[in-house]
Amino acid sequence: MSYSRKSLVFAIAVIFVSISCSPSYQVAQQAxxxxxxxEVSQDDAWQKIDDLVKPYRDELASExxxxxxxxxxxxxxxxxxxxxxxxxxxxxxxxxxxQSGLDIAFACLNYGGVRISEIPAGPLxxxxxxxxxxxDNVLVxxxxxxxxxxxxxxxxxxxxxxxxxxxxxxRIDQDRAVDVRINGEPLxxxxxxxxxxxxxxxxxxxxxxxxxxxxxxEMKEVFLRDALISxxxxxxxxxxxxxxxxxxxxxxxxxxxx
Amino acid sequence: MPMGNRRFFLKxxxxxxxxxxxxxxxxxxxxxxxxxQFKFTILHTNDMHSRIDPFPLDGGRNQGLGGVARxxxxxxxxxxxxxxxxxxxxxxxxxxxxFFNFFGGELEFKIMSEMAYDAATIGNHDFxxxxxxxxxxxxxxxxxxxxxxxxxxxxxxxxxxxQNLVFEVGSLRIGVFGLGIELDGRVxxxxxxxxxxxxxxxxxxAAALQLKKEMKCEYVICLSHLGYRYRQDRxxxxxxxxxxxxxxxxxxxxxxxxxxxxxVIPDLDGQPVxxxxxxxxxxxxxxxxxxxxxxxKGQCSTCxxxxxx
Numbered sequence: 312m313s314y315s316r317k318s319l320v321f322a323i324a325v326i327f328v329s330i331s332c333s334p335s336y337q338v339a340q341q342a343x344x345x346x347x348x349x350e351v352s353q354d355d356a357w358q359k360i361d362d363l364v365k366p367y368r369d370e371l372a373s374e375x376x377x378x379x380x381x382x383x384x385x386x387x388x389x390x391x392x393x394x395x396x397x398x399x400x401x402x403x404x405x406x407x408x409x410q411s412g413l414d415i416a417f418a419c420l421n422y423g424g425v426r427i428s429e430i431p432a433g434p435l436x437x438x439x440x441x442x443x444x445x446x447d448n449v450l451v452x453x454x455x456x457x458x459x460x461x462x463x464x465x466x467x468x469x470x471x472x473x474x475x476x477x478x479x480x481x482r483i484d485q486d487r488a489v490d491v492r493i494n495g496e497p498l499x500x501x502x503x504x505x506x507x508x509x510x511x512x513x514x515x516x517x518x519x520x521x522x523x524x525x526x527x528x529e530m531k532e533v534f535l536r537d538a539l540i541s542x543x544x545x546x547x548x549x550x551x552x553x554x555x556x557x558x559x560x561x562x563x564x565x566x567x568x569x
Numbered sequence: 570m571p572m573g574n575r576r577f578f579l580k581x582x583x584x585x586x587x588x589x590x591x592x593x594x595x596x597x598x599x600x601x602x603x604x605x606q607f608k609f610t611i612l613h614t615n616d617m618h619s620r621i622d623p624f625p626l627d628g629g630r631n632q633g634l635g636g637v638a639r640x641x642x643x644x645x646x647x648x649x650x651x652x653x654x655x656x657x658x659x660x661x662x663x664x665x666x667x668f669f670n671f672f673g674g675e676l677e678f679k680i681m682s683e684m685a686y687d688a689a690t691i692g693n694h695d696f697x698x699x700x701x702x703x704x705x706x707x708x709x710x711x712x713x714x715x716x717x718x719x720x721x722x723x724x725x726x727x728x729x730x731x732q733n734l735v736f737e738v739g740s741l742r743i744g745v746f747g748l749g750i751e752l753d754g755r756v757x758x759x760x761x762x763x764x765x766x767x768x769x770x771x772x773x774x775a776a777a778l779q780l781k782k783e784m785k786c787e788y789v790i791c792l793s794h795l796g797y798r799y800r801q802d803r804x805x806x807x808x809x810x811x812x813x814x815x816x817x818x819x820x821x822x823x824x825x826x827x828x829x830x831x832x833v834i835p836d837l838d839g840q841p842v843x844x845x846x847x848x849x850x851x852x853x854x855x856x857x858x859x860x861x862x863x864x865x866k867g868q869c870s871t872c873x874x875x876x877x878x
């Protein structure tokens with residue numbers, strides 16, 4: 312999805328020669344120009360909309376502008392792995408373990424659930440978290456048998472990689488997750504693993520139908536977004552900055568993969 | 570097929586700006602004579618995702634760009650310079666900033682009404698507040714919604730959404746219909762409830778045929794929230810264009826695609842269908858300038874291949 316920052320004015324005019332005989336109306340020309348929306352003079356039309364927005368904006372401003380952390384370097388989104396994905400999944404894991412006292416194998420979320428492409432370096436504000444995670448998704452923990460866990464990891468492999476927390480490593484080979492390591496250990500098909508995720512996935516979203524019948528562990532219901540905000544506040548209160556880097560959690564070994 | 574109660578929305582643009590009549594009477598033949606040309610402009614957006622203000626000045630790649638007030642100003646200028654303008658949206662109006670989390674879409678609808686949008690279709694994220702969320706803020710939307718492949722008849726939106734629309738623009742009739750993406754697996758069921766997703770190709774062909782033949786539209790617009798292009802066999806705007814008839818242009822969404830050039834694909838009859846999409850977040854305003862020519866001979870005298878940059 313690339314586009315130039317320059318004002319975009321593209322046009323194409325196309326001929327439409329109608330072969331059919333009866334309607335003699337033809338599209339003679341059709342020109343498209345996608346125009347960049349950028350600074351304009353604040354005319355009447357601008358003012359009318361701004362007046363409409365202002366009371367809503369003011370109501371949100373204090374809450375959304377609160378600084379809840381400091382980001383050391385830009386967190387960007389990508390596959391198979393990215394700093395933004397690593398930050399989000401690690402925060403989910405730490406929050407869930409802190410709240411529940413459970414030993415969670417890892418946390419994951421679907422790639423499409425990350426809704427902005429980057430959070431810039433500098434102060435992290437509440438609005439960033441709302442933008443990256445706008446949905447009212449609840450954080451859940453699913454107990455997964457080894458075989459089902461492998462199915463989830465293969466699903467993540469087919470998708471080209473999802474954000475996963477640091478305890479999990481694997482390689483994508485021909486749409487399969489191979490060389491899986493969970494906290495350093497190979498996947499044990501007889502073991503039960505606890506996995507933290509948004510309820511969207513647990514309820515079968517993003518083609519995860521195979522998870523629908525698994526009952527989540529009982530815990531206090533919290534929106535994923537609120538969990539991230541509260542994790543950031545705690546991190547800030549310890550005087551720590553937020554940093555996330557690439558660490559080869561998922562390796563794409565199939566050159567022809569997605 | 571559930572046609573519900575067939576209502577058509579007729580709008581007089583230009584001189585009788587804003588006058589709206591509902592119901593379908595006898596439509597007189599257009600008064601264009603041989604060789605006449607008729608020009609109109611389509612402005613369109615998609616996936617605005619509750620982006621009300623420009624992106625903040627925080628070093629992000631879109632910083633300082635977008636913003637609804639600026640878009641309103643651009644639209645007002647184009648309307649002042651251009652006689653016939655249609656303003657359309659291809660869905661995902663909702664979700665993406667706290668404006669939606671806190672106010673549920675009320676502000677988005679008010680803004681689009683103030684900008685005088687002529688029609689919009691429904692994107693998957695427009696279900697994020699549930700059917701109730703749409704219904705709650707419905708009255709703030711002073712423009713019609715159009716969807717031809719969602720069947721809302723067993724939901725609280727029954728009879729609120731048009732199957733297709735006809736706009737009278739000067740002496741032309743322009744037909745508009747809408748297509749939405751499959752909801753299963755994409756939107757939690759408790760949000761979309763009993764909304765039924767119907768086959769987009771089948772519904773598109775039915776809607777476009779009805780608009781072109783029965784409603785005698787000279788030009789047919791598809792507002793699509795299917796997505797621009799997928800490698801898999803999932804339906805997208807390109808496959809839609811190639812599998813249908815009677816559509817002149819597809820104004821797309823969902824994939825947040827910033828098209829460098831609009832694409833032109835031959836339809837089932839070999840007729841060209843233009844596809845355009847304007848990114849997301851209100852970063853761009855799509856604009857299509859169309860010239861329709863009337864000719865008794867069935868040939869177009871000014872038609873020529875031409876790129877303008």
